[in-house]
Amino acid sequence: MSRVLYLAHRIPYPPNKGDKIRSYNTIRHLAQNHEVDLICLADDRRDLKHRKELSALCRKVAVLPLNTFKAKVNGVCSFLKGATISERYFYRRRFQRIFNAWTRETPYDAVICFSSPMAQYLLEDDFIATKGGSMRLVMDFCDVDSEKWVQYAAKHGPLPGMVFRREGMRLLDYERRINRLFDHSIFVSEKEAALFKGRCRDARNISVVPNGVDCDYFHDGxxxxxxxxxxxxxxxxxxxxxxxxxxxxxxxxxxxxxxxxxxxxxxxxxxxxxxxxxxxxxxxxxxxxxxxxxxxxxxxxxxxxxxxxxxxxxxxxxxxxxxxxxxxxxxxxxxxxxxxxxxxxxxxxxxxxxxxxxxxxxxxxxxxxxxxxxxxxxxxxxxxxxxxxxxxxxxxxxxxxx
CATH class of the missing domain: 3.40.50.2000 (Glycogen Phosphorylase B;)
Incomplete structure (x- = not known):
């Protein structure tokens, strides 16, 4: 049974919004044949209570609260220093410490990052250079997030539009870097995959894994x-x-x-x-x-x-x-x-x-x-x-x- 470490920017429970639905169902189906450990953030403190539901699927679960006000401040500071808003918005030192400890203790066969900001935890301390070769690294981009910022820019005035366009450009550079470092890059549709390939001509190891729907639950009974x-x-x-x-x-x-x-x-x-x-x-x-x-x-x-x-x-x-x-x-x-x-x-x-x-x-x-x-x-x-x-x-x- 393979051991998988799953990193998510938002707790995958309850599965009541797009990203949480995808991450929850990925974990649920992987757990049938793999040993899954989970580290995730919770931007709503009411979701902290759902650790027990995830513990029923995963061997180990760490859920860390995310203070959204502090996250926004960190994101703005990151942007002013020439980096992306997205990375530092979702960065927690405690998350990094847990990641470092678990990867020292457990010989994982694979690490899956859900959403591009989670890749930053693998970029610290030369992790990929020293340990990445012994495990498969999978990035579930889902969507091309950098393109969302471009869309936001078109809907806002000159100043926020400028910020959003710049964030889109920086995030695209970051996404391109991740694609070069990871073994697999996943997108949710052929159109998203084609968009990324068009933006990154040297893109490699691209796969498409569509979303699903629980037809037993969602039915007009x-x-x-x-x-x-x-x-x-x-x-x-x-x-x-x-x-x-x-x-x-x-x-x-x-x-x-x-x-x-x-x-x-x-x-x-x-x-x-x-x-x-x-x-x-x-x-x-x-x-x-x-x-x-x-x-x-x-x-x-x-x-x-x-x-x-x-x-x-x-x-x-x-x-x-x-x-x-x-x-x-x-x-x-x-x-x-x-x-x-x-x-x-x-x-x-x-x-x-x-x-x-x-x-x-x-x-x-x-x-x-x-x-x-x-x-x-x-x-x-x-x-x-x-x-x-x-x-x-x-x-x-x-x-x-x-």
């Missing part, structure tokens, strides 16, 4: 079905302190929902997800908009929805929120950015709309036809059952660490 809604009901699910989600629902409420409501009076838009920031909470003041905050079980909200909308205009890779909605058998209307890594066909598995006008028209058209929604939802469910199982997708990572 009649025994769980909520009562039929009285009004036309739309839904978006996601962490509501994440900029891309906040920007997306704000745009939808401003540019799309009024047109839908004129066609379908009484339309309800449920924004379901943890930690809604002030701008998201303010959306609840609009007619028909409901902001839930954290929910224990998201499935009843999916079942109550007539239609799921994914209005992301900033997105990379494979969006778990799209896969979950499809697994629930829901008709989905999404922007091109939200589905570009999934491979679903427009009009067959989802409906893709690239402008506010087309988005509103697509929503209104589907809401007027229960048969069309049912047909689209069934095709969506069959598609994710065929293409997006965790067990099948994680098999490739197993071969990298065995």
């Amino acid at each position: 009649a025994s769980f079905r909520a009562s039929a809604p009285r009004d036309p009901t739309l839904m978006f699910a996601g962490a509501m302190d994440y900029y891309a989600n906040v920007e997306g629902v704000s745009w939808f409420c401003r540019a799309v929902l009024p047109a839908v409501s004129r066609t379908l009076p009484g339309t309800v838009f449920n924004i379901v997800g943890s930690n809604p920031n002030a701008s998201v909470r303010a959306l609840a003041e609009k007619d028909g908009v409901n902001v839930t905050g954290f929910v224990e079980d998201i499935r009843p909200w999916y079942r109550e929805a007539d239609l799921c909308v994914i209005p992301l205009r900033i997105a990379r890779g494979v969006q778990n929120k799209v896969l979950e909605a499809m697994a629930m058998g829901k008709a989905v209307v999404a922007t091109p950015q939200a589905v570009e890594g999934i491979g679903a066909r427009d009009g067959e598995h989802v409906v893709v709309a690239d402008t506010a006008e087309r988005f509103a028209a697509s929503v209104s058209s589907l809401m007027a036809s229960p048969e069309a929604r049912t047909t689209l939802g069934r095709a969506a469910r069959l598609y994710v059952e065929r293409e997006y199982t965790w067990a099948g997708n994680i098999r490739k990572i197993r071969t990298m660490v065995s």
